[in-house]
Amino acid sequence: MIQQLYPLFVAIPLGVAFLVLLFPQSLTRVVEGIVLISKVILLIIIIALIGHAPFSYFVGKWAPPLGITLVSDNISTLLLLIINIVGILSLIYSFEYMEMYTAKIRFYALFMLMVAGMNGVVITGDMFNLFVFLEIATIASYALVGFGCESEELEASFKYMILGCVSSTFVLLGIAIVYSTFGTLNMADLANSISVKGINKSVLFAEALFIMGFGLKAAMVPFHAWLPDAHPSAPAPISAMLSGVLIKACGIYAIIRVSYHVIGMTPLIHIILMSLGLLSMVVGVLLAVGQWDFKRLLAYHSISQMGYVMVGIGLGTPLGILGGLFHLMNHAFFKSLLFLCSGAIEYSTGTRNLKEMGGLFKRMPVTSSSCSIASLSISGIPPFNGFWSKLIIIIALVQAEYYAIAAITVCVSFLTLVSFIKVQRYSIFGDLPEKFKGLKEIPVLMGSALVILAILCLGAGVLYPFFGEVVFEIARDTIMDQQKYIQLVLQLM
């Protein structure tokens, strides 16, 4: 039954995106209802999927390698869960927040388009289909970054668009190379051919193109230049979606899928992924410490935290991958919470500059306490979720005898703490400036999104023993077992 519902992950958001454009501006409330209901339906399907056995769905009943295959295994379920939880909360938040902008209906249409693209990237089992969904998600995000149409936003959007196009072109070139070498686009079939024939030079070249292309989407360090401009320029709920989900679904997930399942890991790829991760971790945090724009600081921290995920994934030991995946989910929660908090502060005070804030705790208790929880999570203070995932990654590094990298990881975590103490000191505590005496707390709907995310931050850390096995450990086993993936799709005996 649930197998037949699987294409709905793309169909519902895509349909809703075009449907809502037909409504006039006066029916905005109806549109909000439709969008929210569609997201809730998707969330219900995902919750039913957790713990379900992996399966593959053949679009139009064309068996692989001929047709497009949609694959549901534990790693895609995990990503779908993250995309839709963060998506639904950003949506609830944007009902009030987007009042500042005109054309709310177009915002929802673009939002659903982006969700459709990301869901598609995560569920597809076909290389070219992956490229198409990647483009859907990123084209919607180009438009959303420039949604405000102010000078800075347009500039950031243009920069993001140029670099995004280069990355998509490289991914397409990689796909063209693997297609002309092996004559198939189905991921499992491709993986089968590659594991039979062995990795030759053309495959390695394609893998380099994929790492570059998807690495640009994930903002790994040599390719990170667009992120600190693009993420702060978007409206706050979109910053939360971009930083919380898009760089993971289109970047990290695609790298995991391509390197572990399609091409297969070699020691060389392990080293490349780890060094990319290490570089992003260090450079990101060093650039973040000196920032005074709240959202820009958060954007640099996204680069740094993605470095942690990449180090864990690149390490390739079971514990390393587990830590990477856990940190991926935790980062989605605390970083989207931080971006939503920065949006809430901007909504009330009208500024993003940390130097102009201060003493907000007395006037905005809900925002301030959720902001504190997120800051503690990201800097790795127990018992919040960030601590556990960083701990797992560090233990994995020590077990694999990478002592130097483990030490660097601890130092980066310390620098993160320093920069978030700065945020706390200047925004939440300290003296309230004269002009903010009459400040009010944000509306209830916005506040509820913040509170739910804060509870998730705490819960994901403390309650890990209850859901860790059904969600993360099988996802890790799925990543490590390439043959099982091939069998799942091709159903070879």
Next chain:
Amino acid sequence: MTIYLMCLFLFAMGLYCLVAKKHLIKKIIGVAILDYAVNLFLILGGYKEGGVPPILFKDMNQQVFSQQSVDPLPQALVLTSIVIGLGVLIMMVSIALRLYEKYKTFDTSEISRLKG
């Protein structure tokens, strides 16, 4: 072989145009050239010297046909990729026009309010 080298040349030209030019519209042209180079490469992957169109008529021998016909899949892929490229191109041009309204220039060295 020559045609692959020309394809590579086209790719390099697009990349150069993207990196070295400061004019917004020239950058957009660079992206378009880059796109065309990859599309050309994709279509070359399915091309056969002296091949026949991939349509099977009743009087054809299936074996001969499968050896002679060109691969139709890259053509379908390129069609999709052209449509995506068109969407991105329109998006880019419209944002470039909006940027011109705001900054009164197409020069990227003057469009630089974002720093840090």
